[in-house]
Amino acid sequence: MYDITVVGAGPIGSHLARKFAEQGHEVLLLEKGKVGKPLKGTGHVSKDIFDHVPEKDKFVEKEIHGAVVHNNGSSFSFGRDRHTSYVLDRVEFDRYMAKRARKVGADFRRERFIDMKTKKGKVTVKTDSEEYETKLLAGCDGPLSDVRVAAELSKPELFLHGIFTNQIEVGPIQQNHVEVFLDTSEGFFGWKVPRKESFEYGLAVELGKDSRTYLEDFAKKEGFNISQVYSGMIPMLPPEKVTKNRVFLCGDAAGQTKPFSGGGLIYGLTAAEIAAETVDPEKPTTLEQYEEGWREELMGEIKTGNRIRKLYGLPSFLRYPFLWLGKHRSKHAHMDRPKSLLGYKK
């Protein structure tokens, strides 16, 4: 019997699997597809990423110095004088994370999780080819989480649809700031992110809206070509509970993302670490400590981030004073901690 079965070898599942395996637990890591494929996101993260994983050139594509936010003809610069963040090669990053988990003994299997049953102090996990017994089951299987469905846990409150394309440039990219376009989407924003040899252009819209048409309008305005398109769901606002019996969710499956940017890597990695610190496979009641711990760490920031997200839906003239204020308060602000804009210290 495994101590813990982790479904999904995305970055959060791999991190969680590694953390438990490092503690000497028997870990099964299930992945239905090819690690890192299809491309799942931009990979724009704060410097804090290296509080969670070792610094490696192989997956860092670009160092970023701040952002420029465009609002109906006006532009606001944030943090351009400092090195604030990185753009990662997400395929390389996801592969690296999965390799690290395997290296410390997580039993990686290319199988699709299908269903589970909790009975007599264990969970029986059914995949497309085997059945396993495990003391705990962790759903790190992304926004549409099959584990969440099987465990009858609620889904996050809101889902956006993100879509992006890469425009290859001749020669290395000099621009080292990201751009945010508040008028390209309703209720969210568009972005232009410099990579090593290309610019990524993308946007997110509420589910049900035609993201492709928004991207085409954006392409006309900014003069880029749409070649290959990548897309994915961005879950936001975690449900009231992400734990039940011997099951818990982590990462996108739990909606642990930043509502004002859609970024999920740092919050998901943080939650995975809290799970590894608090949860004991021999004592499933410790799942309550995980539930309390990650909420204490992240929910305040998620709520503040959601208030910021709501400002994107305002008419541009009403956004203007908030942008002005944000710019003037942003000197010591941290991109993962929107409460820092309000003067809160960690």
Ligand SMILES: Cc1cc2nc3c(=O)[nH]c(=O)nc-3n(C[C@H](O)[C@H](O)[C@H](O)COP(=O)(O)OP(=O)(O)OC[C@H]3O[C@@H](n4cnc5c(N)ncnc54)[C@H](O)[C@@H]3O)c2cc1C
């Ligand atoms: C357009 C877009 C842009 C983004 N940009 C950023 C950004 O700049 N910065 C940032 O921090 N975040 C960004 N994100 C969010 C980020 O991609 C996610 O938060 C992150 O991928 C979450 O990792 P995860 O491991 O929880 O889930 P995922 O990366 O989705 O991994 C889940 C894994 O589970 C596997 N799986 C699913 N179902 C099963 C099953 N039944 N059985 C077995 N395996 C299964 C999947 O194949 C996948 O490998 C963006 C997202 C999108 C859509």
